[in-house]
Amino acid sequence: MARTNHLITGLDVGTTKVCAVIAEVGSDAQPEVLGVGISPCAGLRKGILVDLDATTTAVHKALDEAERMAGEEVRSVLLGVTGEHIACLNNRSVIAITQPGREISPNDVDRLLDSARLIVLPPDREVIHAIPRGYSVDGQPGIQSPVGMYGSRLEVEAHIVTGLSSFIHNVVKCVHQAGWVVDATILEPIATAESVLLPAEKELGVALVDIGGGTSDVAIYVDGQIYYSGVIPVGGSYVTRDIAIGLRTTIGEAERIKREHGRASAGAPDTIGTFEVAGLGDSKPRQLPGRVLAEIIEPRMVEILHLVSEHVEKAGCENRLPAGLVLTGGGSQLRGISELAGEVTGTPARIGMPQGVTGMVDAINDPACATAVGLVLFWKRSYPEYGANGHGNGLLFSAMRQIRGLFAKLADFR
Numbered sequence: 177m178a179r180t181n182h183l184i185t186g187l188d189v190g191t192t193k194v195c196a197v198i199a200e201v202g203s204d205a206q207p208e209v210l211g212v213g214i215s216p217c218a219g220l221r222k223g224i225l226v227d228l229d230a231t232t233t234a235v236h237k238a239l240d241e242a243e244r245m246a247g248e249e250v251r252s253v254l255l256g257v258t259g260e261h262i263a264c265l266n267n268r269s270v271i272a273i274t275q276p277g278r279e280i281s282p283n284d285v286d287r288l289l290d291s292a293r294l295i296v297l298p299p300d301r302e303v304i305h306a307i308p309r310g311y312s313v314d315g316q317p318g319i320q321s322p323v324g325m326y327g328s329r330l331e332v333e334a335h336i337v338t339g340l341s342s343f344i345h346n347v348v349k350c351v352h353q354a355g356w357v358v359d360a361t362i363l364e365p366i367a368t369a370e371s372v373l374l375p376a377e378k379e380l381g382v383a384l385v386d387i388g389g390g391t392s393d394v395a396i397y398v399d400g401q402i403y404y405s406g407v408i409p410v411g412g413s414y415v416t417r418d419i420a421i422g423l424r425t426t427i428g429e430a431e432r433i434k435r436e437h438g439r440a441s442a443g444a445p446d447t448i449g450t451f452e453v454a455g456l457g458d459s460k461p462r463q464l465p466g467r468v469l470a471e472i473i474e475p476r477m478v479e480i481l482h483l484v485s486e487h488v489e490k491a492g493c494e495n496r497l498p499a500g501l502v503l504t505g506g507g508s509q510l511r512g513i514s515e516l517a518g519e520v521t522g523t524p525a526r527i528g529m530p531q532g533v534t535g536m537v538d539a540i541n542d543p544a545c546a547t548a549v550g551l552v553l554f555w556k557r558s559y560p561e562y563g564a565n566g567h568g569n570g571l572l573f574s575a576m577r578q579i580r581g582l583f584a585k586l587a588d589f590r
């Protein structure tokens with residue numbers, strides 16, 4: 177039987193791992209996860225690519241594993257990007273509706289979003305997204321979909337995300353060298369929000385905090401729309417390094433100890449007990465109190481949470497987040513992290529798990545898979561009719577135009 181749905185692949189290239197999720201997406205039902213692949217990655221630092229070959233190898237392993245699990249071959253991916261080079265701003269743009277009848281067409285919406293993308297940038301930066309937060313028609317605000325309405329003046333407030341061209345080109349080249357094509361680049365916290373945030377939380381006001389290996393991503397939603405996005409250049413790998421230094425052990429042993437015995441707060445009641453740590457060289461394993469480990473971890477987690485608060489203040493949203501914080505990513509798996517986040521930020525916090533999909537849900541039931549799942553969900557929401565009318569809401573088409581130009585530039589790297 178011929179396949180009637182689409183196979184969509186989300187690819188999260190992170191500082192410590194690459195995660196690929198292949199899902200079958202139809203027009204109505206939730207995406208069905210068919211395959212998942214995860215591979216360690218040592219080719220990035222703070223979200224910036226430093227080893228092209230290592231990253232290419234990790235991408236190939238993750239996608240190959242996902243294909244074998246799914247029993248399907250895919251040719252292209254949706255690529256998540258992040259890193260401390262990311263910057264954002266909210267920009268307003270306006271156009272006149274000039275065609276007879278003054279009916280707003282999809283072409284008008286695309287033209288408006290193209291206009292919103294025209295901001296002054298240094299030559300080494302480019303626009304990744306121009307996401308509409310809301311439209312106004314002849315001064316009437318709060319319109320989410322203006323196509324088909326009548327008016328003479330169409331205005332939009334768009335969330336503009338920019339990044340370093342060289343970083344984007346290099347990561348795309350890794351995927352290309354691994355044997356796949358990039359359909360679109362999508363900012364990771366915006367994608368992650370699709371898989372872990374509830375619509376009611378977005379409407380009330382909520383901050384997503386994705387604690388990855390080298391960076392922690394922040395995305396703030398107000399009135400149901402993205403309001404602010406940013407990247408903190410500190411993540412879970414810093415905690416691992418603190419443990420390795422504090423306990424005089426290897427990075428690998430520190431990561432194991434963090435996963436098996438780590439607590440976010442030294443005041444947690446479950447820090448009672450001991451754990452074993454292997455020393456460097458010929459040193460014999462040592463037994464240490466659990467509180468010692470928590471005392472190493474807590475200052476770094478407090479630092480990350482303070483930086484989250486700074487981003488919330490920078491966005492001017494201190495009193496606009498009644499839904500609190502939603503923590504996800506590998507760093508959110510530390511025991512007691514939501515309680516610590518509540519204490520440090522004064523805002524209620526919960527752990528966000530990937531949702532909104534069916535199929536092999538056990539394989540993605542991990543905050544570390546939230547971004548890859550979110551990339552699939554972002555595509556489904558942004559492009560629900562799979563090109564039937566050639567427009568969608570303009571989000572993915574803006575990204576596709578970006579990628580067409582990107583591959584033309586890739587010839588310079590080959």
